[in-house]
Amino acid sequence: MSLRLGIDLGGTKTEIIALDGSDERLRRRLPTPQDDYQASLHNMVRLVLEAEAELGSQGSLGVGIPGTRSPDHGRIKNANSTYLIGQDLQGDLQRLLQRPVRLGNDADCFTLSEASDGAGAGAASVFGVILGTGVGGGIVIHGRLLSGPNAIAGEWGHNALPWRTPADGPARRCYCGLEDCIETFLSGPSWAARSDLGLSAAALADAARQGEPAADEALNTYCEQLARALASVINVIDPEVIVLGGGLSNIPALYERVPPLLVRHVFSDRVNTRLVQARYGDSSGVRGAAWLWPETPAG
Template sequence: MHRIGIDLGGTKIEAIALDGDGRECMRKRVPTPQADYVATVATIVALVRDVEAELGVSASVGIGTPGAPSTRDGRMKNANSTCLIGQPLKLDLEAALDRPVRIQNDANCFAVSEATDGAAAGAHVVFGVIVGTGVGGGIVIDGRPLTGANAIGGEWGHNPLSGEDEPRPCYCGRLGCVETWLSGPGMAADHLKVTGQSLDARAIADAAAGGDAAAEATLQRYEARLARALATVINILDPDVIVLGGGLSQLSRLYEHVPRLWVPHIFSDTISTRLVPPMHGDSSGVRGAAWLWPLGETS
């Protein structure tokens, strides 16, 4: 059985094909049509058809998307690719491809990938974290994503960050969301406010590595906030492993500093939760979409 995973991003749509043993057979990416839902559906369908034609197989299809299908009517919600909002993406793709399709939030797909054959393989409960341009999360239990009753399982990025008084506005319409502090733009905003310097997250990290005291202080504030935010997740979910993804996951210091900083905030005398970097990096989302169809499942 072959599996095709599709990662529907804002600028590109990527497809991957895995064989029955989970080995990558091929990969292909095309630009995402901008602000055009009908063209987006047609592009995904054509991508699946091209992959199947090249491999000479018919495959299951899993899709990782921004946002998620609503549990009320199946139409897309919470997508920063706004042309998807309110659209019956799953139904339209199933009709065009003439087969069942599975759709999950892209953060859930990241978590599925790392829980299946990545950095958290074999773990009972996995929390996958995306810290990049935005902040997202996904929960996987025994290899399966936990969508939740409202299709918002793992959406920690839109909870308020404890210990902060500044009411930062978030694109979701709320104030003080975790995303406004722990995304790359959130780190840059914090650095700008304190220092008056306009640097992105990568430049801040480079400056800190070069001995810049102000940049180092920004990273330390970031680490303390990340530790508090993840401690809340641990207190509620108690995962075996937390895997970081997104651009900020490349900061190797996080894996040493954050577990030390989260200790005072966790309601336990021992803490066994591991914080680890991703094994599959930027490929985790598209791999996780393919793994939405576990071994032996065809419908």
């Protein structure tokens, strides 16, 4: 058996999956200890050891995190879960489990999953998008994650919203310290706040689905901003497929309204890039963590 283990270290839950090829053999989850690095570390070790004991085999391990392992010093940076920042997560896991461990940004893991056997399977180039409490992204080319010297490939959420107009509303400061980041428009909380209707993103989407005029207009604005933001990505990397994930990816109207809006801003007479919803939904992150090891010898 070629066993791959993947862990998704989330803000509220830590989940493990065991894959044999593309087949799921096991899935477990535990609550993520809040702001406690050592407890989170041992939580992950427990999940690995219990999974391997149940399956009777040792596997490779990939871990998806809400941040990035710095190529300069090996410690975590850019993490929404701030207790991870500055920690040698890879080194600590390798020491405790006595094996190599690979780390990946959660948006990268999402993209890798969807490019490997999800909605982008078979495509030469895939841009994966997370539209949730934050806005993230990843890039897979010919089945391999694109990475660079800063380990931030795909971080489109911290570019400024392109082709901005007064209709986009006032500038807002992002947690990164800059203003007008795409995340301050397209994340769920940001969309809800900018709509000024007193509704959560989920309630806003439901109201738009039911035809409530103000909510539908807010959704139109969101789609137009999303189209501009995606067009700027298409102009740079020209992906064959864009896969949407995260809570807002479940809004059916995105796949109807956004594609016709792209052509105005894409430097082409037509847009052949496909916009699709993730096949594995919330499971893409943990599956992609397992896919950080594309090939594993039998355990």
